[in-house]
Amino acid sequence: VKWTAHRPQRPDALPAALALTLINDAQSGIPRGLLASGALTAARTAAVSALALQLAAPRPVKRVLLLGAGLHAQAHLRMLQQLFPQLEQIGVWNRSPFKLNALREVQIETDLQLALAQPYDAVLTCTSADQPIIDAEAIQPGRIIVQVGYHEVSFAAIKASSKVVVDAWGDFAQRSAKSLFQMFRAGEFREQDVAADLAALLLDNWRPQPDDSVYFSSFGLNVFDIALAARVLQAAEHDELGSLQSLFSGVLHDH
Known part of the structure; x- marks a missing residue:
């Protein structure tokens, strides 16, 4: 999923559009990574x-x-x-x-x-x-x-x-x-x-x-950005770059 906030009126020097891309595993649905999408x-x-x-x-x-x-x-x-x-x-x-x-x-x-x-x-x-x-x-x-x-x-x-x-x-x-x-x-x-x-x-x-x-x-097309984000994430995982977060710690201890 690519999420974008378009900001025609902005009180800062940040870009007019701010975007994030969330990549989930296609088979399990588990989130794999969140990437800033501007670059x-x-x-x-x-x-x-x-x-x-x-x-x-x-x-x-x-x-x-x-x-x-x-x-x-x-x-x-x-x-x-x-x-x-x-x-x-x-x-x-x-x-x-x-x-x-x-x-x-x-x-x-x-x-x-x-x-x-x-x-x-x-x-x-x-x-x-x-x-x-x-x-x-x-x-x-x-x-x-x-x-x-x-x-x-x-x-x-x-x-x-x-x-x-x-x-x-x-x-x-x-x-x-x-x-x-x-x-x-x-x-x-x-x-x-x-x-x-x-x-x-x-x-x-x-x-x-x-x-x-x-x-x-x-x-x-946003799908191009999502495909590129998935490729970048794959490279980051291979090179052990970025911050690894535990999404489900403490959730699965009980039924």
Whole structure:
């Protein structure tokens, strides 16, 4: 079970979403471990973005613009530096510039519109914006925009994209605050207009054309986080890391 508290109004510096994952043994039902899920979610999300850059980008990605400086943005930055060593440039923009001071080996962008006008092959939006910061002017042939946050991309930008790709489409389209699903509920986007999903990318070898403009909506399924949490817990048990707690001591002495 993954439990998340979304905190649009928060009086502290903790993330906007706080999550825990509880893993139970599939056969016995006995709890095996409790994990803080923020870093797991960020790693899984960045992994999906890596697949988008590798498989759904119209052209080989050489220059990436990263929007945001929080937990997800930092995970994406590590992903870019580790999995894409051939990148010629990583630009980073954030609404609060002081958060960028600790970043190294990146190009700090102070003006979002000027940054979007630069020849970046990919734009990764990892902010907590509840109103779009990406409009139709940002859509360019050969560019992929990967939306990780809630509502960072305008309906006009999605309409201007020649290909719309998702990690998955499901019942969550009826309630998610993601830009694409808001657009769907507003009657301005149809499910059949999705060009591809992760399965099509990985199994069917779907690829865009070099002059396509691709919008990739990353929703993120909790079951992926739970699977990753189970794998991390298994590794922790093997390496004897973490704190072992006795859940049932004193309970089973009598009938």
